Amino acid sequence: MNALDWIVLLGTMLGIAAYGTWATRRTNGLNTYLKGNHSTGWFTIGVSVAATQASTITYLSLPGQAYENGIAFIQNYFGLPLALVIVCAVFLPIYRRLGVYTAYEYLGKRFDTKTRLLGACIFLLQRGVQGGITIYAPSIILCTVLGWRLDLTILFTGLLVIVYTVTGGSAAVSLTQKWQMAVIFGGMITAFVTLLVKLPPDAAYIAGAMGKLQAVDFDLNFDKRYTFWSGLLGGLFLSLSYFGTDQSQVQRYIGGAALREGRLGLMFNAVFKIPMQFFIVMLGALLFVFYQFQPNTPVFFNRTEWQRHAEGPQGAVLKAIEVKHARLHGEKQEKIRAWVAVRESGDAAAEAKAKAELTAAQKASDAVRKEAREALLKIDPRAKVKDSDYVFITFILSQLPHGAIGLLIAVMFASALSSKAGELNALGTASTIDLWRVFRPQSAPDETQNVKIAKWFTAFWGLFAIGFALFASFAENLIEALNIIASIFYPIVLGLFVVAFFCKWVRGTAVFLAALSALGVIAALYFVGQADPTRNIGYLWYNPIGCAVCVAVSIALQAVFNLRSGPPAGAAPASA
Amino acid sequence: MPSTPDQDPAQEPPDVPGFRSWRAVYVFVLLAFAAMVAALAVFTRYYA
Numbered sequence: 001m002n003a004l005d006w007i008v009l010l011g012t013m014l015g016i017a018a019y020g021t022w023a024t025r026r027t028n029g030l031n032t033y034l035k036g037n038h039s040t041g042w043f044t045i046g047v048s049v050a051a052t053q054a055s056t057i058t059y060l061s062l063p064g065q066a067y068e069n070g071i072a073f074i075q076n077y078f079g080l081p082l083a084l085v086i087v088c089a090v091f092l093p094i095y096r097r098l099g100v101y102t103a104y105e106y107l108g109k110r111f112d113t114k115t116r117l118l119g120a121c122i123f124l125l126q127r128g129v130q131g132g133i134t135i136y137a138p139s140i141i142l143c144t145v146l147g148w149r150l151d152l153t154i155l156f157t158g159l160l161v162i163v164y165t166v167t168g169g170s171a172a173v174s175l176t177q178k179w180q181m182a183v184i185f186g187g188m189i190t191a192f193v194t195l196l197v198k199l200p201p202d203a204a205y206i207a208g209a210m211g212k213l214q215a216v217d218f219d220l221n222f223d224k225r226y227t228f229w230s231g232l233l234g235g236l237f238l239s240l241s242y243f244g245t246d247q248s249q250v251q252r253y254i255g256g257a258a259l260r261e262g263r264l265g266l267m268f269n270a271v272f273k274i275p276m277q278f279f280i281v282m283l284g285a286l287l288f289v290f291y292q293f294q295p296n297t298p299v300f301f302n303r304t305e306w307q308r309h310a311e312g313p314q315g316a317v318l319k320a321i322e323v324k325h326a327r328l329h330g331e332k333q334e335k336i337r338a339w340v341a342v343r344e345s346g347d348a349a350a351e352a353k354a355k356a357e358l359t360a361a362q363k364a365s366d367a368v369r370k371e372a373r374e375a376l377l378k379i380d381p382r383a384k385v386k387d388s389d390y391v392f393i394t395f396i397l398s399q400l401p402h403g404a405i406g407l408l409i410a411v412m413f414a415s416a417l418s419s420k421a422g423e424l425n426a427l428g429t430a431s432t433i434d435l436w437r438v439f440r441p442q443s444a445p446d447e448t449q450n451v452k453i454a455k456w457f458t459a460f461w462g463l464f465a466i467g468f469a470l471f472a473s474f475a476e477n478l479i480e481a482l483n484i485i486a487s488i489f490y491p492i493v494l495g496l497f498v499v500a501f502f503c504k505w506v507r508g509t510a511v512f513l514a515a516l517s518a519l520g521v522i523a524a525l526y527f528v529g530q531a532d533p534t535r536n537i538g539y540l541w542y543n544p545i546g547c548a549v550c551v552a553v554s555i556a557l558q559a560v561f562n563l564r565s566g567p568p569a570g571a572a573p574a575s576a
Numbered sequence: 577m578p579s580t581p582d583q584d585p586a587q588e589p590p591d592v593p594g595f596r597s598w599r600a601v602y603v604f605v606l607l608a609f610a611a612m613v614a615a616l617a618v619f620t621r622y623y624a
Contacts (some may be wrong), residue, residue: 078609078613082609205623214620216617275607
């Protein structure tokens, strides 16, 4: 990075944060602080929903994943449009009509305080941990390739987002997210156009022939990771959980001028999310083609990690693998050119033969990449061998002109800030509304104090995220454990809401006990899968199973034991 | 101070040209989704 890149990077990041802080500095009312301006339109809401969902991982890691495994990942988003229609038709009108600040406040109105606290605590646990990872994950990648200090990068990112989120609350989050998304789109389109210019004319055909363009797979085999069916069903429940019950999303669309604005904002995402993700995975698939024609395509894209070991006492092994990879890469180039020439000739038999040879060459190349990762692990069992996260950033740094490099690094930080801001805003809100006001009900009418408390909670969660990110490298096992706990808990929250919306006769105690039962079932499924990998099911399936168990047990408990734990006195009816 | 609930949110029209009701908007979104899946399936076959 040169001076121009730094000007672009710091100018966009600091400029947007300063503008967001300045424009929302007079936010005093609790409603505006927690839900945003009353004049917020559907486009701002739609962009805010998209910006909160897409973190840096989306822009940095997804192209690398498509480079490695093709564009089949797009199927994970197939459940999203259906889920958003359900949220629009069922969830959102009820939230708006009851005038709640959080999704869990609705659980309290519909069931009881213990169910509300269960939902809120699951959210705080999951998002609190995720908040640290949202900062840590992109920082570790950018610091590795750019040679920056990890602790300073985490502190800069974390403190910047805390300043404008604490100052302006939800209004600042929506305002900055709109400009950050403009930077993200500008940067990604710049990278895509640069890549297209550098590609051979048959790039899409080459990607297709090498198995990178299989977007849809209708196979009913449950062992396959990405299929139309797992994406549609698992994705539907996952998206319902996320968009319908996760406060970081709910907070983005319950505000606004009217119900119409929230609905249109969600429908905007329902229509444009799949094309947007398609654009990102296609970038990865075309990066794969680009690197097929580069003379020095690395066998391992995390060059810092590779060089560190290549210069060590066992470096000869790695250098031998590099030589082998370079030879196979050259041979593969020849096979690609041969296949392109035969394809244009129209000789079907010759084309099939050339394609088979090309596939064999690709398998040989993949085997060497696998060998490289295994060799690294053998040298250092703690080596970071997942290098797909480094594919896109390697392209950015080596192929883009100065200025554009700064813009693309700004894309990575903008996505981290926009996602983090949505999370912090939601954590501060849920802590204030669902914990502090529940345990200090006498303070609820004091609006000024409520805003002050919300600001303190937002700052606390921001500092918690920074602290977690700073120590994350020392506690990777802890992160994994907490992520597992969160993914086990998450489907249960959806179950609570499905019962709340669709099973109007079920009361609080029945659904609370059912949620704990469903939690036991999901935990058992997880541990059985860990003990016996042949019985392991994909975590996407936890969502429909956990939700179904929660609903079924709720209904059964209510019917058999006729438990009575109605809504608190004065609660509004829950149905639309 | 509690936030102000909307008066009758379910009755708000979509106010989008060409759509008289929210049901029509949802049908459009689902048809757009089906069209995207169909286009991706054709894309997959074409480049296979």
